[in-house]
Amino acid sequence: MLLSLNPSCPSFKAPIFRKTEQSVVQQLSTCTELPLSASAMTDVQSEAEPLVEKVMPGWMEEIEETLVLSQQESEESALADACRISSDEESIDEESAAMTVPCSPQTSDEWWVFRLKSATQDLGGDFAQLKTLQPVLLGSSCSGACSEAAAFTALGIPFQLCGVADVNKDFRQIIEANYKPSHSWSLMQDQISCQACLKHADSMACEMASCLDVWVSGTPCPPFSEQRPRRFNVGSVEAHPLYSVTFESAIDAVKQGHKAYIFEQVKGFGKPYDMSTSETPLERFLGKIDHLGLTGGIQNRAKYWHITTRPSMNTWMNIKRERT
Numbered sequence: 207m208l209l210s211l212n213p214s215c216p217s218f219k220a221p222i223f224r225k226t227e228q229s230v231v232q233q234l235s236t237c238t239e240l241p242l243s244a245s246a247m248t249d250v251q252s253e254a255e256p257l258v259e260k261v262m263p264g265w266m267e268e269i270e271e272t273l274v275l276s277q278q279e280s281e282e283s284a285l286a287d288a289c290r291i292s293s294d295e296e297s298i299d300e301e302s303a304a305m306t307v308p309c310s311p312q313t314s315d316e317w318w319v320f321r322l323k324s325a326t327q328d329l330g331g332d333f334a335q336l337k338t339l340q341p342v343l344l345g346s347s348c349s350g351a352c353s354e355a356a357a358f359t360a361l362g363i364p365f366q367l368c369g370v371a372d373v374n375k376d377f378r379q380i381i382e383a384n385y386k387p388s389h390s391w392s393l394m395q396d397q398i399s400c401q402a403c404l405k406h407a408d409s410m411a412c413e414m415a416s417c418l419d420v421w422v423s424g425t426p427c428p429p430f431s432e433q434r435p436r437r438f439n440v441g442s443v444e445a446h447p448l449y450s451v452t453f454e455s456a457i458d459a460v461k462q463g464h465k466a467y468i469f470e471q472v473k474g475f476g477k478p479y480d481m482s483t484s485e486t487p488l489e490r491f492l493g494k495i496d497h498l499g500l501t502g503g504i505q506n507r508a509k510y511w512h513i514t515t516r517p518s519m520n521t522w523m524n525i526k527r528e529r530t
């Protein structure tokens with residue numbers, strides 16, 4: 207994970223949270239209970255009861271139990287369908303989209319909320335003050351379930367979700383159901399270039415904010431992941447079709463000069479491009495931002511401090527393969 211801070215912004219307050227991994231994000235889709243629609247059962251019961259009691263005395267209790275079990279099964283099936291998230295962008299049609307269930311409130315101390323609060327409890331006054339200031343202006347790209355918004359909510363930090371971008375329609379629906387972003391795009395590049403978003407298709411343009419407090423992005427990891435076959439072959443990383451999302455789109459986002467950026471990537475981002483060099487994608491990425499800062503290539507001639515952290519996923523869950 208990489209945090210880039212623009213020190214020239216006088217009102218800057220460092221965001222003190224991290225974008226959690228997708229596996230954690232998926233925990234956020236825990237669904238609330240669907241309202242039980244007992245009216246149908248009551249109608250059946252009221253009409254059937256006199257006849258059943260007359261013909262088969264004592265059976266009413268059995269019928270009631272069967273009806274209750276049937277109702278529960280039906281509700282659970284509907285709930286399971288509503289919770290199901292497919293990686294296929296076009297997998298949800300309009301009918302099933304209407305059944306999207308919002309995430310559970312992030313006010314309870316679910317396991318990840320408890321750990322999040324534990325990890326931040328010693329951060330002191332500046333962190334506590336975040337809860338009393340104006341809402342943090344938050345932007346998000348490659349948003350997934352927008353775990354950054356969930357983290358802000360869980361920590362009680364007010365925020366305004368100025369815009370999100372994710373190619374997966376299912377994920378955008380989850381975000382919309384829970385956080386109501388001001389703007390929502392499919393492509394990060396459209397978000398950066400202020401194209402009309404999916405919520406305002408008739409607009410000439412959509413802009414998140416002239417100066418976000420923090421822009422969080424988890425650009426695609428496949429180009430850099432050590433789990434990908436031939437990852438260390440010469441030219442393999444740069445030739446990957448998703449490489450440009452990090453090295454063009456994310457760089458373009460930085461050129462806009464917002465207060466701070468958080469980039470989440472896999473461990474392989476810090477490993478050499480290939481066997482012939484020691485240069486890593488992380489080094490090249492930071493080098494590009496530094497070069498832009500030194501040459502005035504960032505809005506308002508901003509420059510950034512960089513903080514790189516390698517938190518272990520084992521902090522959050524037991525996982526066999528090392529994740530950072």
Ligand SMILES: [Zn+2]
Nearest residue numbers: 389403406412
């Ligand atoms: Zn918009």
